Amino acid sequence: MSNTEACRIVGVDRRTGQKWRNGRKPTGTQRTAPAPLDLDGKPAPPTGPAGRSRFLTEAERIHIADRLREKATVRAIAAELGRSPSTVSREITRNAHPVSGAYRPHAAQARANARRPRPKPRKIGQTPELRDFIQHLLDLRWSPEQICQALRETFPDRPEMHVAVETVYQTLYLQGRGELRREVAAALRTGRARRIPHRQAATRRPRFAHPMVMISERPAEADDRAVPGHWEGDLIIGKDGASAIGTLVERATRYVMLLHLPAGRGAEQVRDALVATVQTLPAHLRRSLAWDQGAEMARHADFTIATDVPVYFCDPASPWQRGSNENTNGLLRQYFPKGTDLSVHSPEHLAAVAAQLNGRPRKTLDWDTPAERLHKLHTA
Structure with a gap:
């Protein structure tokens, strides 16, 4: 609040409030406040004010x-x-x-x-012997960490010759101060003469051109699995990241559908495969899709327009938010081992694998199979 507003609420004159807040200096007729x-x-x-130094x-x-x-x-x-x-x-x-x-x-x-x-004179710049020692080892392409360890071993009884690794890095990245030659930066592993700033979370660039809707905004009916039609999706990746198979799992029934991606796992290929697969489902089984923030979903807005299925994105490094899909991907590795080429599998083979998974009884479904549970929903 302002001083005037605070004084009005308390019920005192504005000048009195200023004296209470700031105190008063001694004058010829007035003493300082006790x-x-x-x-x-x-x-x-x-007692300092809120937000004190x-x-x-x-x-x-x-x-x-x-x-x-x-x-x-x-x-x-x-x-x-x-x-x-x-x-x-x-x-x-x-x-x-x-x-x-x-x-x-x-x-x-x-x-x-x-x-x-600030700024304070730096230790390396003030000690010629230390500067020359570091300069020599940098010319030999030693890393700052190796140099700091060598300083402790070479001068064990001289703490003035010991520096932290960060001290060396800060000196390198402040070449304008003249403490070490600019050419020294070339001795670093990265070859950079400047330190790359780390962006804060609040300043990160948007992941996709179209804004993401996070999974926290997904309807509550999807969380308790009471209503079918909410899906979780992901990719399983083949050898050297060159091939992939898309996986879709329905949350209520654990029903599995596989996406054939023979042309790669780019955003356009994944979008087209998702649209073709989801459009085969009846309308009451097309409520939402949850996916991670992989680059393959860059065209998620186009998918939503074509199918009227909203896409909800999981938080980074939070695979448990798609638990059913992660569990299914583990089961699929029996058929598609890691480190193998997944592009060799035909659409017919993918359909056969999905049918076999959907025919397995599941404990979480009271030993029904996903296919049986999905059939019950159709006939109910």
Whole structure:
């Protein structure tokens, strides 16, 4: 809220609210506002506004010093400040007096301010011996990890000659600073002179030209398998990824249909095979199709237009969202082993394999076969 709105709700003047929020500086006629006290009459720990900085403030350092003089534990101080115990512990260790070990809040604040400015001079650039050692091994095409290990073995008693792997990488990718020659980047395995940024999930490009509808939006009737007509699909891949067979499994009956893909597993071939297969089904068995986010479904919008069957996409790395299909693919590997050429199988052979699977009794169907369960739905 704004200051004016907050003051109106509380029922005080706007200037009074500003003084409450910001405090007031001492003048010739006014003294500073007294520090607030807790229930025991002691100065209350400072409380910052929501979204406060991750850095400790000077007021918090004063509170730490006061409580240390009272022999309070680190965990008690952290609880009073609303900070992590490790934060308070690191603060005391880093900013205590280097000789006496006493914690002085204003000196601690000065030390913290002195360390904060960026950019900082890098260790490799400040140490010529270290820079030359790394330069020599990079010329021999050693990796940064190998170099860091060699530093520890060559200079075991000189920690100033030890660096982390990331330190070497950051120095390489900041050639404009002149710490290592630009030609050194060619010694890296990738040969890149720049680090490739990792895109965040929120900035990822769309997977397909037409937006995906995720499986979380699929009708609830598909989840409990009470209504037939909701299918799960996938591909089983042959040797060297050169051939494939499409698989469709109906969720309620576990009925299997196989797609013949003799011309490859591109988006157009998969779309045409899906359209031809699904159009053989009656209308009440064409309710939805669930698929993973494979590139073969790039033409999913065309499939939906041709068949009026919506496609719902699973989340990445979530095969359990198509559990029936994954189980069926495992059964199909008895007929189509991994590492074999799947293009040699004719449509007739695929139909025979599907018929054999649909004729197996299934425990999950109370020992009915998928074909029997599908027939019951037709005659019901």
